[in-house]
Amino acid sequence: MHLSPLPLSERVNLDSAKRADFVKKLHEQVRINIERRTDQIAQRVNKGRQRMVFEPGDWMWMHLHKERFPVQRPNKLLPRGDGPFQVLKRINDNAYKLDLPAAYNVSATFNDLSPFLADDEADLRTNPFQEEGNDTNQYVPFDKVRVPLGPVTRALAKRLREELQGLVREV
Template identity: 35%
Template structure:
């Protein structure tokens, strides 16, 4: 916003930045915020800025000032209105976010995979080539729905407490990686032959 104001001022008066502060003050005084339904000035001072007509001195009259008598009540009404607006706005934001949210819950004894971010590693031990997920590990303790203690090896020197967003369920595959009629030795031999063939083809192409 400041950049746009500066560009606008520079085009009009040829002196960019000279009146930016004044324009920003005017903007914050009159611009209505979408979340609160009011301008920042009206929230703090309970009214919009004075205009030229408002600065005219009025004759004094006897009695109690109505503005002074209702000031406390007016402040409470404005605060209650702003809180209600913010509550409605936050509720709308929450509904939009919850559409893409998936609740995850684990029990003690479940086998899980954990995501290790760069921040969790001890200093000078992180490497980009390290795996991002580790496991499976057992859930040792449930602190609450958002935090769990995982049975990490002590040699990793990493805190065992994880947020639920960094924990993923571990699924054991019941299907074999190889066809049922092929044993492990023959499958390994087949893989080795394929590697040799690829290497020979690469060498021939290089020549």
């Protein structure tokens, strides 16, 4: 028995022209359903993504793939990005030509870029391991009654423990 999208009763009564029209309409409905479903999936997948289009003169970080940059990134512990490099030409919304040094010895066209944010635009977190630096999880000074705000980091937990030990000694 051969399975077909046409019901058995209609298969007997339809001539070839009507059958061809029916199949064409069926194909059109299937195509519309596939496009609609594809749009729904794309909308769900791209929900949190932000469309970024760069112009010539913008500064970018490029991603160093191990396959494309074996000399610059021979192992996974080296930095993943390099730059900033200036965009020379916008090829399309996803591909850009960068001003690369000759030492890279690769094509200057990329599509895996991140924007370079200058210090005034960037998140101004400093390295907590530097002597003069501090982290964004800053300790909020408190007296004997107040509790610090924000997440409890190791440094804050140590400080709380010291404060508690000091209170116990006073009592």
